[in-house]
Structures are given as structure tokens and as C-alpha cells.
Amino acid sequence: MAEKSAVDPIVESRKQWLAHGWDEATDGMNTVISVMRVHQLFLAMVDSALKPFSLTFSRYEVLTLLSFTRAGTLPMSKISARLQVHATSTTNSVDRLEKAGLVQRRSHPDDRRTTLVDLTDAGRELAARATSALNDEVFTSPAFAGTDLGELLPHLEALRTSLEPRP
Structure with a gap:
């Protein structure tokens, strides 16, 4: 992790935006950059927690999504849609997970155009262990000292939903 600077670069950016007369954009710039x-920073924390499991966050998401289903199986297209990622990203993640023996692909019994992804027992077990690590190391205490997450979450949800593309 990078050494902490005595000068906060975002505070310095704010000063520069104001000095250049971009007053109307200053708060927006600070928000986006922050x-x-x-x-x-969160991604680095998540990557660190998942490293012992040889998982990236995208592969972890696929495993966990499959573990949340009753049968442990979903079509590739539904995985992409639910994780809001391009089909190519899903294919890449599934390729790696399949090589590791954590998922298996098979043709849909009723629609041969559809590929199903099945979670293996090893994949289910790894997803559970990785989730425990993430809960312990990242999610239980996400470094918001003095911040009520219950107050922050609605603002983040509103920001996220206003930025997400509409179908």
C-alpha cells in the first residue's frame, strides 16, 4: 500500500479547482474522486482477503452468486445480468473457475443454446470460506470510525441508482 502523504491530494485538488474558477464543479469533482x-482502497482490502483463496473478486462473485441459488446453477447469461458485467467477463471468470474444479459447464437440457454453470462441492466450500474471511476482514468493520453506516447507505444507494443505466 502506498505511503500516506502529509498533503491530502483531494483537498489539494479542491484548492486548485477553486483557484481556477471551477466553483460549480468543485464539489462534484471532490465527490467523484473521493x-x-x-x-x-476497498478493492485492495477485498483482494487481500481473497488472495489466500486464489480468487479475484469477480470469480468470488460468481461462486457466491451460484451458492445463493437453490440448485447451485445458473445460465451464463443470468450470471452476467445479475452481476452487471459483460458476458466476456463472465466467460473469463467461469473459465478460470472451471479449470480450478470449482464450477462445471453443461448444456441446458431444454435449450442447447444456453450454457449452465454448476457449482461444485469444492466451489461451494471455497465460497463459504472466502465469505467468512471477507466478513471478518472487510465487511464487519469497513473503517468508518464514527460514521453511522445506516445513514450513509441510503445516500450511496441513491447515488448508485441515479448513475446506473436504465434498461
Whole structure:
């Protein structure tokens, strides 16, 4: 992780935006850059927690999504839609998970155009262990000292939903 600077680059950016007369865009710039930086920091924490399991976050998401289904199986297209990622990303994740013996692909019995992804027992077990690590190391205490997450979550949800593309 990078060494902490004595000067907060986002505070410095704010000063520069104001100095250049971009007053109307300053709060928006600070918000976007702050959220992007928080994303980078959270992703680093998640990657660190998943590293011992040889999982990336995208592969973890596929395993966990499958573990939430009753039968442990979903069509590739539904995995992409539910995770809101491009089909190519899903294919890449499933390829890697399949090589590791964590999922299996098969043709849909009623529609041969559809490929199903089945969670293996090893995949289910790894998803459970990785989730425990994420809960312990990241999700239980996401470094918001003095912040009521219950107050923050509605703002983040509103921001996310306003930015998501409409179908």
C-alpha cells in the first residue's frame, strides 16, 4: 500500500479547482474522486482477503452468486445480468473457475443454446470460506470510525441508482 502523504491530494485538488474558477464543479469533482479513491482502497482490502483463496473478486462473485441459488446453477447469461458485467467477463471468470474444479459447464437440457454453470462441492466450500474471511476482514468493520453506516447507505444507494443505466 502506498505511503500516506502529509498533503491530502483531494483537498489539494479542491484548492486548485477553486483557484481556477471551477466553483460549480468543485464539489462534484471532490465527490467523484473521493468515491473512486474509496473504491480503490476497498478493492485492495477485498483482494487481500481473497488472495489466500486464489480468487479475484469477480470469480468470488460468481461462486457466491451460484451458492445463493437453490440448485447451485445458473445460465451464463443470468450470471452476467445479475452481476452487471459483460458476458466476456463472465466467460473469463467461469473459465478460470472451471479449470480450478470449482464450477462445471453443461448444456441446458431444454435449450442447447444456453450454457449452465454448476457449482461444485469444492466451489461451494471455497465460497463459504472466502465469505467468512471477507466478513471478518472487510465487511464487519469497513473503517468508518464514527460514521453511522445506516445513514450513509441510503445516500450511496441513491447515488448508485441515479448513475446506473436504465434498461
